[in-house]
Amino acid sequence: MEIYLWLTLGAAMLHALSFTLAKRLWLHSGDPLQIMAFGQVACAVLALPTLFWIGLEPLRQQPLGIVGMSAAIVVAQFAFTQAMRTGDASFVVASMGLKLLVVAGLSAWWLGETYRPTVYLGALGALTSLFLLSDGQAPKSMRAVFWVIVTCSLFAFIDVLIVHLVHQGLSAPALIVYVMVGPTALLLPLLLQRVPRPWGMSRAFARDLSFYAFTQVAGLVLLMFAFALSGRATIVNIVQTSRALWVLPVVYILGAYGLAGLERLTALQYRWRLAGGALMVLSLSAVILANR
Numbered sequence: 001m002e003i004y005l006w007l008t009l010g011a012a013m014l015h016a017l018s019f020t021l022a023k024r025l026w027l028h029s030g031d032p033l034q035i036m037a038f039g040q041v042a043c044a045v046l047a048l049p050t051l052f053w054i055g056l057e058p059l060r061q062q063p064l065g066i067v068g069m070s071a072a073i074v075v076a077q078f079a080f081t082q083a084m085r086t087g088d089a090s091f092v093v094a095s096m097g098l099k100l101l102v103v104a105g106l107s108a109w110w111l112g113e114t115y116r117p118t119v120y121l122g123a124l125g126a127l128t129s130l131f132l133l134s135d136g137q138a139p140k141s142m143r144a145v146f147w148v149i150v151t152c153s154l155f156a157f158i159d160v161l162i163v164h165l166v167h168q169g170l171s172a173p174a175l176i177v178y179v180m181v182g183p184t185a186l187l188l189p190l191l192l193q194r195v196p197r198p199w200g201m202s203r204a205f206a207r208d209l210s211f212y213a214f215t216q217v218a219g220l221v222l223l224m225f226a227f228a229l230s231g232r233a234t235i236v237n238i239v240q241t242s243r244a245l246w247v248l249p250v251v252y253i254l255g256a257y258g259l260a261g262l263e264r265l266t267a268l269q270y271r272w273r274l275a276g277g278a279l280m281v282l283s284l285s286a287v288i289l290a291n292r
Contacts, residue, residue: 004229008239014219016246023089028205042213044184058174070182076154087144097241102156118290125283132276163233172228245277
């Protein structure tokens, strides 16, 4: 199996953990803007030292692309925060796989990506598995569905734009840095206005932000290298839907340790989601084998 597929699987595992940890941030604040902004800043702090090595040359090469990507990430993170606020973590993470539909359409139109029919059949199976993975834990309201759709559409655009920037010569390290630092730079006016009041920071909030940022950044590093090595958006996103499978043991293990802020699944829900996980594995296997 190609190295970028392994990298994508690793990113999916890490993001299943980071997205679940993001749900806990609501224990410390009820303001979606604060959670989005603090989460982005926490990731940027980890990447900031690397900016001195990367420099500003990528920004001079692709100013519109990097600014557009950064702005889209800010809006997408806010939408994701709202989705996590109105829906359960396992439902939101599983439903994020709907991004596949938008990525496939944008990639075919913008990047000219085409694959064998087996790959699209695997994508259909992966999407079908999302129905099983989210069964038994329906959204509490249509607001969760709305914010998931908005989040998926924005992240799909971001993924395709990232692959476009790779085609334009931007390296994976440069993308990693600007994916994290760029959105924070756009948020500076808001942060200067709100910090330290009315936005405060407790020690527990800082601790949970650190755990979230570390796993989120680690997953982004693997994902950016996967995009750079493959040069394609659709195939990476198909494999990335496996995070809907990894989120099940994550929710179970974190819940077993008594972490607050997470949902509790029943035995019936786990059975439904195990069936969805099996279909996910079969679908991803078909994609991987067809892409060899």
